[in-house]
Amino acid sequence: QAVVTQEPSLTVSPGGTVTLTCGSSTGGVTSGHYPYWFQQKPGQAPRTLIYDTSNKHSWTPARFSGSLLGGKAALTLLGAQAEDEAAYYCLLSYGGTNWVFGGGTKLTVL
Amino acid sequence: EVQVVESGGGLVQPGRSLRLSCTTSGFTFGEHFVSWFRQAPGKGLEWVGFLASNIHGGTREYAASVKGRFSISRDDSRSIAFLQMNSLKTEDTAVYFCTCGNKLDFWGQGILVTVSS
Numbered sequence A: 001q002a003v004v005t006q007e008p009s010l011t012v013s014p015g016g017t018v019t020l021t022c023g024s025s026t027g028g029v030t031s032g033h034y035p036y037w038f039q040q041k042p043g044q045a046p047r048t049l050i051y052d053t054s055n056k057h058s059w060t061p062a063r064f065s066g067s068l069l070g071g072k073a074a075l076t077l078l079g080a081q082a083e084d085e086a087a088y089y090c091l092l093s094y095g096g097t098n099w100v101f102g103g104g105t106k107l108t109v110l
Numbered sequence B: 001e002v003q004v005v006e007s008g009g010g011l012v013q014p015g016r017s018l019r020l021s022c023t024t025s026g027f028t029f030g031e032h033f034v035s036w037f038r039q040a041p042g043k044g045l046e047w048v049g050f051l052a053s054n055i056h057g058g059t060r061e062y063a064a065s066v067k068g069r070f071s072i073s074r075d076d077s078r079s080i081a082f083l084q085m086n087s088l089k090t091e092d093t094a095v096y097f098c099t100c101g102n103k104l105d106f107w108g109q110g111i112l113v114t115v116s117s
Helices: none
Strands: A005-006 A009-012 A017-024 A036-040 A048-052 A064-069 A072-078 A086-094 A099-101 A103-110 B005-006 B010-012 B016-024 B032-039 B045-051 B060-062 B071-076 B080-085 B094-100 B112-113
Touching: A005 A086, A009 A017, A009 A036, A017 A086, A017 A103, A048 A064, A048 B005, A072 A086, A086 B045, A099 B045, B005 B094, B016 B094, B016 B112, B032 B071, B045 B071, B045 B080, B060 B071
Parallel strands: A009 A103, B010 B112
Antiparallel strands: A005 A017, A017 A072, A036 A048, A036 A086, A064 A072, A086 A099, A086 A103, B005 B016, B016 B080, B032 B045, B032 B094, B045 B060, B071 B080, B094 B112
16 A cells, blocks of 8 residues: 655745645655645635646636645645645556545634 | 535434535536535545546546545535535544635535434
């Protein structure tokens, strides 16, 4: 079973920029892992922000973007707002038959 | 308005079965994948399995932790999906989320399943 790694916690200043990353124990993350990014606030269901590395849903704020960076999937938040404080999870697909989540990053806007 | 609502959760003894329902509206259910995820109390997210739409071949895949015990099905005529959970273990205790959409578009609010004697 592959292990997907994320930063346990990050802090960003209001208006600042932060990049969350998502790595794989099996090697570099590629578009073939179809990376997803989810936002989850306390007591709420997750919300899908990014799919297939960099595609956004209609509800995804423009300040969020997805990419591949240095062998990892990355979620960049440009111009952080207080409402962005949440847990962020990445999800990678392995062969289309096994999906594995990272442990999540708790993002603090402070 | 899109709605995805899970039901059927509750307290169940180890070894017993439970069936969760995922009732949907506001979109063309039959064209979309159904996926189930879970989140143990205070923990991260875990993929449980998915069922593709019939137009995508109706493929089913499950996580190793539930394979052979859990089964996903769907009734496109009623826009509803099911997660049949058999031989439940205490480690299956979690909030279960139903998600519909080919890109994990629409999430339900989740339903708590507690496996305990």
